[in-house]
Amino acid sequence: MIGGSTPEALAARFTGVAHMWVADGPAQRTERARRQLLNAIAANEPATLNQVAKSVARGAPAVSRSVDTLVRSGLVERMQDPAHRRRLALRLTQAGRERLSSRTAGNANLQTKLERLANSELRAVERAIEILERGL
Secondary structure (H helix, E strand, O other), X not given: OEOOEOHHHHHHHHHHHHHHHHOOOHHHHHHHHHHHHHHXXXXXXXXXXXXXXXXXXXXXXXXXXXXXXXXXXXXXXXXXXXXOOOOEEEEEOHHHHHHHHHHHHHHHHHHHHHHOOOHHHHHHHHHHHHHHHHOO
């Protein structure tokens, strides 16, 4: 652990910050929002719409429309929650998991590179990320 962060955590933070700085167009913002929803669903599987809305800090109606798009795209499936008949549960499909793992693979590559740095260099990278995060 370097200054409170592991190379893995720094890789994830750096990728997120870099994505925010580089991806500025509507397509990139749409993809970022899609990934945010997919991550929220994955973290809460089987997720309810309200759990996902809370995770992404958006209203349930907007999230519902976005989830409809993810379902039509084959990235998410809705199913009846076995514990509550009237509630729908959201789960990632295999395609949804693959979509998320494509970014994770990039993190793993960056993590490998960060692991080669000296502790002082990792602290400098961490400080740089903190500066970039403040600028968002």
